[in-house]
């Protein structure tokens with residue numbers, strides 16, 4: 377039997393979480409909060425269960441949640457999506473991205489991804505029979521290189537995947553960069569997946585530039601969001617996808633036969649929770665506080681801080697501390713210092729090693745303080 381994904385092993389996130397647990401290290405590796413979500417959200421789900429919302433919902437999702445998602449996109453980005461035909465609730469962004477890829481990539485189609493990228497994209501493309509084309513983000517700054525993207529487009533290019541705010545580099549696309557992409561794609565039929573799972577973690581007064589804001593991008597885009605990331609419940613695995621009706625019709629054909637539907641009471645709970653926009657509008661300030669605490673703690677250390685404009689990740693350059701490769705250094709850091717991070721090289725197709733590690737600061741302040749105490753020993 378020939379493996380369909382011969383290059384795939386266990387993800388670096390699971391590997392580092394297991395290592396952290398084994399050594400009782402502070403786990404700033406895998407991206408998940410160690411604090412509780414708002415009790416009001418749990419109460420909303422509880423009430424939905426008590427009210428009897430425990431059977432299959434409609435295939436594309438509970439109507440009230442699709443309406444709430446459409447209202448939120450209109451309020452934040454000024455674009456109207458029809459809850460009936462243009463919004464679908466998914467089992468996390470992971471399923472939304474896979475489903476979008478399966479819906480539009482034919483065997484042999486080229487799909488452009490920007491390196492470094494989230495680890496599910498490439499295996500997803502390969503499962504669809506597509507050919508991944510890796511275009512580097514600008515080395516050093518991790519900003520999109522529009523000329524390189526343009527040069528990678530061929531008549532076989534079906535799809536481009538972008539991610540802002542970006543995992544792992546924490547860069548956030550500017551409106552100018554999104555507009556430049558819109559111009560670049562205008563003469564093409566290339567489709568777009570815009571992975572926006574960190575949309576509510578953008579700092580220093582900057583705004584998240586959703587593809588929904590740019591008509592030429594929105595017309596060709598599947599926009600992916602994650603309630604798990606937004607409301608500190610990564611284990612719930614619920615997200616949403618917005619796309620124009622024609623694209624969404626194809627998306628739903630695949631969705632119908634890979635999950636069919638997503639957890640009913642959680643959808644009802646999220647729908648009522650979303651009625652208060654303060655619940656997501658307060659998130660940038662909340663996460664900026666954590667970012668600032670973590671950065672201040674490393675300011676005078678030998679770890680060099682990279683810019684962090686969004687997401688809940690802080691990358692550091694450890695080359696002043698060690699000559700080890702980034703995977704070996706991350707393992708050493710767990711064993712000897714008691715802090716887990718994620719090396720950046722697994723996010724690259726060729727394992728490019730810049731001696732950088734990513735730390736997740738979606739943690740209790742006390743967790744961050746403990747990690748900082750240890751990291752300052754370096």
Ligand code: PMP
Pocket residue numbers: 407467468469470471494539543571573601602603604605610613614615
């Ligand atoms: N895209 C990116 C860039 C991510 O970091 C993650 C979460 N690790 C996902 C997608 C998947 O999100 P979810 O947990 O909602 O499936």
Ligand code: GLN
Pocket residue numbers: 387389390405406407408543
């Ligand atoms: N998105 C999370 C991260 O980047 C991990 C999710 C996972 O473990 N697949 O850390």
